[in-house]
Amino acid sequence: MSDLRSRGWFDAPSKNGILHRSWLRSEGLPDDSFTGRPVIGIAQSWSELTPCNAHLREVAEHVKRGVWQAGGVPFEFPTSSIGETMVRPSAMLLRNLVAMDLEETLRGNPVDGVVLLAGCDKTTPAYLLGAASTDLPSLLVTGGPMLNGRWRGGTVGSGTAVWTMTEDHRAGRMTDADLAEAESCMSRSRGHCMTMGTASTMALLTEVLGMQMPGTAELPADDARRRTTSHLAGRRIVEMVAEDLRPSAILTREAFENAVRVNAAIGGSTNAVVHLLALARRIGVPLDLDDFDSLARAVPTIVDVMPSGRFLMEDFAYAGGLGAVLGQLGDLVHRETIGVSGRTLDDAYAGAQRWNTEVIRDLDEPFQPAGTGTAVLRGNLAPRGAVLKQSAASPDLMVHRGRALVWDDYEDYLRDADDPELDVQPGDVLVLRGAGPKGYPGMPEIANLPLPAKMLAAGVTDMVRISDARMSGTSYGTVVLHVCPESAVGGPLAAVRSGDTIELDVPGRRLQLDITDEELAERLSSITPTPWPATRGYQKLYVDHVLQADEGADFDFLVGVEPATIPRRSQ
Known part of the structure; x- marks a missing residue:
C-alpha cells in the first residue's frame, strides 16, 4: 500500500519521520507498524455522561482485534460526546461541534481509514457528517439498543x-x-433507546445508506453478536482502505432515497429529516425537504414498534430486523447501491428471513397504510416547510381548526400547563415558538408539549401542537415540528397571537394562520427577530452560522466535501 496517507508521516525524511515514529514507539508498537500497514482510527464517543455509549470502550477492543488481524494498526481516539438524556439545552446544539471535532482530528493525524463508534441520538449523525466531509474510508458501528x-x-x-x-x-x-x-x-441494560427513537432510527438508516455493516444496527447492545460484528468491522475497514472505498462512493442519491423510504417503513424519527438533509449537503447529493414526503408516499409503515406501535427493538431484531424490512419493500428501494461491505444491497441481504409477522408486517397488510409517514406541510405559517409524523399522530386531528394559545418560553408553558385555571379547551392549538436552531439555541426536543393538567383530568389524550422545535423520536402525538423559518429570525410563527385561528390539513399538506396576507405582513414588520443572545464561545459560533431546519441545521461554512490530504509539516 505505497499510497497510504499515513506514510506522509512515517516515511517523512530526517527529524519529521523520527519524531512521528519515536513518540508512537512509547506505546509499545513494533517496527513494522510504520512500514506500510494501514493506520485505522477508531473514533470514540464513549463517555459516562452519555449512558447510551458507556459500553463503547469494550466495543473498541473488539474492533481493534479485527484491525490487527487484517494487518492494520489501530489507534483509538476520543471526540466530544453528547448524550441526549443529559445535555442541556439539547444535544443537537453540539452535533456540529462533534462533527467538527472528528473532521479536524482526521485531517490532522496519520489516519488511512476510520471506524466510528456511536449510538446516542446525535453522535451517529455527527460522526457521519465529519466522516463525509473528509471522505476517508469510513465505517460506522453503533452500540445497539437496550434490552x-x-x-x-x-x-x-x-x-x-x-x-x-x-x-x-x-x-x-x-x-x-x-x-x-x-x-x-x-x-x-447497556445501549441506546430500545424504541424506534432517533438512535434506533439513525442506526438503521446508517445501515441502509451503506455506512454500517449489514445486519448489525438492530442487534441489542448486550448480544454477543454485536461484539463479533465489531471484530469483523475491524477487519473490513482494512480492506476498504486497500479498495479505496470512500463515503462519496457510497452516499449516492439512490442511497438517500432508500433511507427516506425505509424511514417511512419503520415509523422512524422526524429527527432523521434534519440529519439526512445535513449529510446530503455535506456530500453534495441533491436532497430537499419535499423529498421526504414525495419519496415516502408509496411506502406503508410495516414495523409495529413504539412509539407508533406496540413492540420494541429487541423484538424487531429477533423478527428479522432491517433485512426482513428490505425483503418486504422489494422494488420500493434501489437494490444496486453499494455499502461498506463492498456488496450491493441486494447481495448483502440475500437470504434475509422474517420470523415474526406481527412485528414486521406484510407490505399488503401493513401496520399503517402508505402515505402515513412524514408529512411536509406548507402554508403562510411555514413557507419553507414543517413536518409531522403521521404514524404517531391522532387520526381525528389530522384535519383541524382551532384557537391558538401561544407561548414564547418553554418554562412559562410548563408553569401554565399545571394551572387548573388555564383558559384551554380540547380543540385549542398549543403554539411554542423561539425554539428553533437560532432561537433556543440548538432546536431542542420540546415541541411535544405535555398536555395541560386540566385537559388530562378531562381525559384528553392529544392536542395539536405547533413549534419550530424538534421532538424526540420516542415521542408521539399530533405535533407539527421544525416550522421554517423559525420565529427567532422573523418567520411567520412570530406573528401568531393567542386567539388566532390556525388550520391544519395534513392530507392537503397545509398549515395556515387564518389572517390575510396584508395583516400577516403588517404584524411581521413590527417584530424584531430575536436570536439567542450568545456572546462567546461555541454558542456564539452556533447562533451566527447555523442554517435553518430545511437545510439540516448545519453550519454554513461546513457544507460540502474537502477530502483529507496530508497537512503541512509542523517542524
Whole structure:
C-alpha cells in the first residue's frame, strides 16, 4: 500500500519521520507498524455522561482485534460526546461541534481509514457528517439498543414510557412509588433507546445508506453478536482502505432515497429529516425537504414498534430486523447501491428471513397504510416547510381548526400547563415558538408539549401542537415540528397571537394562520427577530452560522466535501 496517507508521516525524511515514529514507539508498537500497514482510527464517543455509549470502550477492543488481524494498526481516539438524556439545552446544539471535532482530528493525524463508534441520538449523525466531509474510508458501528424494559409483567419502552407515565402521574393515575419503580425497570441494560427513537432510527438508516455493516444496527447492545460484528468491522475497514472505498462512493442519491423510504417503513424519527438533509449537503447529493414526503408516499409503515406501535427493538431484531424490512419493500428501494461491505444491497441481504409477522408486517397488510409517514406541510405559517409524523399522530386531528394559545418560553408553558385555571379547551392549538436552531439555541426536543393538567383530568389524550422545535423520536402525538423559518429570525410563527385561528390539513399538506396576507405582513414588520443572545464561545459560533431546519441545521461554512490530504509539516 505505497499510497497510504499515513506514510506522509512515517516515511517523512530526517527529524519529521523520527519524531512521528519515536513518540508512537512509547506505546509499545513494533517496527513494522510504520512500514506500510494501514493506520485505522477508531473514533470514540464513549463517555459516562452519555449512558447510551458507556459500553463503547469494550466495543473498541473488539474492533481493534479485527484491525490487527487484517494487518492494520489501530489507534483509538476520543471526540466530544453528547448524550441526549443529559445535555442541556439539547444535544443537537453540539452535533456540529462533534462533527467538527472528528473532521479536524482526521485531517490532522496519520489516519488511512476510520471506524466510528456511536449510538446516542446525535453522535451517529455527527460522526457521519465529519466522516463525509473528509471522505476517508469510513465505517460506522453503533452500540445497539437496550434490552426490552420490563415492569409488572409488561414491556416498557425508553422515552415513550417516560411521556405516557409522566402524563399519568400528573393526572393522578400513577403514584410516586409506581413511577419510581417503573423508572428503575426501564433502562436495564447497556445501549441506546430500545424504541424506534432517533438512535434506533439513525442506526438503521446508517445501515441502509451503506455506512454500517449489514445486519448489525438492530442487534441489542448486550448480544454477543454485536461484539463479533465489531471484530469483523475491524477487519473490513482494512480492506476498504486497500479498495479505496470512500463515503462519496457510497452516499449516492439512490442511497438517500432508500433511507427516506425505509424511514417511512419503520415509523422512524422526524429527527432523521434534519440529519439526512445535513449529510446530503455535506456530500453534495441533491436532497430537499419535499423529498421526504414525495419519496415516502408509496411506502406503508410495516414495523409495529413504539412509539407508533406496540413492540420494541429487541423484538424487531429477533423478527428479522432491517433485512426482513428490505425483503418486504422489494422494488420500493434501489437494490444496486453499494455499502461498506463492498456488496450491493441486494447481495448483502440475500437470504434475509422474517420470523415474526406481527412485528414486521406484510407490505399488503401493513401496520399503517402508505402515505402515513412524514408529512411536509406548507402554508403562510411555514413557507419553507414543517413536518409531522403521521404514524404517531391522532387520526381525528389530522384535519383541524382551532384557537391558538401561544407561548414564547418553554418554562412559562410548563408553569401554565399545571394551572387548573388555564383558559384551554380540547380543540385549542398549543403554539411554542423561539425554539428553533437560532432561537433556543440548538432546536431542542420540546415541541411535544405535555398536555395541560386540566385537559388530562378531562381525559384528553392529544392536542395539536405547533413549534419550530424538534421532538424526540420516542415521542408521539399530533405535533407539527421544525416550522421554517423559525420565529427567532422573523418567520411567520412570530406573528401568531393567542386567539388566532390556525388550520391544519395534513392530507392537503397545509398549515395556515387564518389572517390575510396584508395583516400577516403588517404584524411581521413590527417584530424584531430575536436570536439567542450568545456572546462567546461555541454558542456564539452556533447562533451566527447555523442554517435553518430545511437545510439540516448545519453550519454554513461546513457544507460540502474537502477530502483529507496530508497537512503541512509542523517542524
